[in-house]
Amino acid sequence: MTTILVTGGTGTLGRLVVERLRAGGHEVRVLSRSARPYAVDLRKGGAGLDTAVAGVDTVVHCASSPRGGDEEAARHLIAAARRAGVRHLVYISIVGIDRVPLGYYRSKLAVERLVEESGLGWTVLRATQFHDLPAQLFQALAKPPVMLLPAGISDQPIEVAEVAERLAELAAGAPAGRVADMGGPEVRTLDSLARAYLKATGRRRPVVSLPLPGKAARAFRNGGHLTPERAVGKGTFEEYLAVRFGDGSGR
Template sequence: MTTILVTGGTGTLGRLVTERLRADGHEVRVLSRHAQPYAVDLRAGGGLDAAVAGVDTVVHCASSPRGGDEQAAGHLIAAARRAGVGHLLYISIVGVDRVPYGYYRSKLAVERLVEESGIGWTVLRATQFHDLLVQVFQALAKPPVMALPAGVPDQPIAVAEVADRLAELALGGPAGRVPDMGGPEVRSLESLARAYLAATGRRRRLLRVPLWGSAYRAFRAGGHLTPGRAVGKGTFEEYLAARFGSGR
């Protein structure tokens, strides 16, 4: 039986990875800021040695767009080295090397730390989760007019499918950079927003707003997409139906 540590193990992705690994009979330790007995703030690093002691594989799902990912990864990698961890698996985002967006730059920097860690490693990049799009649309739909970045496409994927792949990779050996995972369809943000509004029974006028800057140009050019790796099966409409029913 393999002992696996999942960072961010109470989050949207980490929770599902944990469930799948435990269902296969593996010992899984959940690390997050509040999950006992491995309540650890990775940015501070205290308590990490106890968390990684005796661990074979670390699945690093913890991440925050508010910053601190590089510091957190540095602490995790140092503790994993001391513990003799054999496999470090990191989930990243498609396009981190093509889109000059602050959070993406941080994810790319963590990829490099993982690759240079001296530990056997695997990196999987995925497109945005359906859940994230809904969070964005919920915020944008608060005013009567829903403003969307003009001309930006997206390729959302079901988080459960990414969790399945991560669990599979965690049970194998270090594989380096594995093929990306993208959702089944490249869609305009407008079409995705309309699907969200229909599913939630809301009426909003959509306003396409042109933005500026290198990050916006890269998103508009599809730097965050992987149409050649559209391996996801679940569509955004299927996710919406499961979450919201037939609208209201």
Template sequence: MTTILVTGGTGTLGRIVVERLRDAGEHEVRVLSRTARPYAVDLCKGGAGLDAAVAGVDTIVHCASAPNGGDEQAARNLIAAARRAGVRHLVYISIVGVDRVPLGYYRAKLAVERQVEQSGLGWTVLRATQFHDLLIRLFQALAKLPVMLVPAGVSDQPVEVAEVADRLAELALAAPAGRVEDLGGPEVRGLDDLARSYLGATGRRRPLVRLPLAGKAYRGFRSGGHLAPAHRVGKGTFDDHLATRLGAGPARGR
């Protein structure tokens, strides 16, 4: 029986990865997060708790991430512990565009990719486009104003988180594969179009205003650096997700 450790195993993506791996059977699946016992570990601090979590582990699926900072230190601590424990395979989930969009969080994710590649461990890196849930959180925040402001000229290619979890579980159960093909959602749509679907599904009425922004990161998003149109692997659309999550009918075009 192999032992697989999932970091961030209680998060949006990690908890589904854990479910998929447990459903596959014949594996011990450990969950590491800051609060999940018995492997409650702060990866940024490392320490004896981390060594105990990785002891006897064959494969690590690294889903833990902190958009507010700390990913690089967390990866250093995790990789060092994995080396000490003789871990065979490290699987890392990254984001499409980390090498093309100069956003601070993306730079950190790219730096972690480099750490994984240079770790001396067997490794696999999967990049995915943004999850549907991220767009919903964005639109929830933007819809609080009487007028809904969306960045002008920006498109997105959201993907269903469960489909990314399926792919990560598949990769975790296979041999190290290096950088694998990106996983993108099925549609590339303008943010304003996606926002209209959200408003229609939630019954909100807001005028939409396309707001030009400044900066290198915005230019990177406008140029589509975060998109993977050649890798429309996902099946579930944003409208499908809205219908499932909100119980709404077809939202597009409302």
């Protein structure tokens, strides 16, 4: 079996990718800012990164931050991968980054281009948002007595474990370029998802939808972040909520 490095290997997605790759018999190295022995800040690079990549056949790049630094991190990783003779670089991206004008999305698109132009064998998978993202959004929005939502926006959340399974499969195979997107099983209005969240957590809040201005909000209303033709996910938002919150009491 191959030696595979997973960046962001302690995160929500990365740790599940690590589990599946190890279950498949691969030797897996976990890289993050705090995971020993490969504790590396990709934004800074350095000798620790070269050590982490040495002897690696495939890199699965899951590390990412909406706070910035993704492009710099990718440049350091790609340079180290070239020096080490890495055969395959797998990158997880987001559906709609070329259609929704958000700063974080622009950064993810720039990293895609760096991967494609890296000179390495590469694979890029785009997925819709994981279930925990709308759950985190609703947790914050449910704190006031009235839950205010952006009007006219839908979402297509997907189970993170399904994306991890696909990434592990891609990492074990040959470079495939841009592969088919992965979307959750349902395109749902934010209103319906929010009401499911409130029910699962045992909260009662009136839900009010308000229009948001701006190009990004318009792109979201137009469904730029959705892929209904690739609704390949199986796990629903309600199933995620049942696992996380149980009997609806919020515990």
